[in-house]
Amino acid sequence: xxxxxxxxxxxxxxxxxxxxxxxxxxxxxxxxxxxxxxxxxxxxxxxxxxxxxxxxxxxxxxxxxxxxxxxxxxxxxxxxxxxxxxxxxxxxxxxxxxxxxxxxxxxxxxxxxxxxxxxxxxxxxxx
Numbered sequence: 070x071x072x073x074x075x076x077x078x079x080x081x082x083x084x085x086x087x088x089x090x091x092x093x094x095x096x097x098x099x100x101x102x103x104x105x106x107x108x109x110x111x112x113x114x115x116x117x118x119x120x121x122x123x124x125x126x127x128x129x130x131x132x133x134x135x136x137x138x139x140x141x142x143x144x145x146x147x148x149x150x151x152x153x154x155x156x157x158x159x160x161x162x163x164x165x166x167x168x169x170x171x172x173x174x175x176x177x178x179x180x181x182x183x184x185x186x187x188x189x190x191x192x193x194x195x196x
Contacts, residue, residue, distance in 0.1 A: 070087050078163070078166070079124055079163065079166070081133060082167075082169070083113070088144050088169060089144070091113060091140055092140065092144035096115070110131075111131040112132050119134050119135060122134070122153030124163060149168060151168075152165060
């Protein structure tokens with residue numbers, strides 16, 4: 070799973086195996102290690118109690134939670150993304166985007182894209 074954070078937006082991109090894990094297990098988690106034994110983690114969870122996408126941050130971990138029905142529809146169809154917005158305490162909005170990760174149209178050295186989704190558009194790369 071890849072994460073991209075920019076200003077008030079979080080974007081997660083999942084491979085085929087990760088989308089299958091979300092469908093089957095309801096959770097996917099990734100961790101990045103740092104010197105001194107510190108870790109940053111991020112996870113995507115499916116929840117039957119959720120009614121819309123939401124994100125939470127605690128103890129060096131970002132958790133994005135999606136409604137279970139939304140995850141099942143996304144994981145079992147050609148639907149590419151799930152998006153939502155969450156109101157922040159200061160009145161700003163946090164944009165949440167969860168996507169299937171497509172293989173690049175132009176191969177990149179050192180990239181293993183075997184588990185990526187087949188790119189639907191042959192006109193421009195979406196890496």
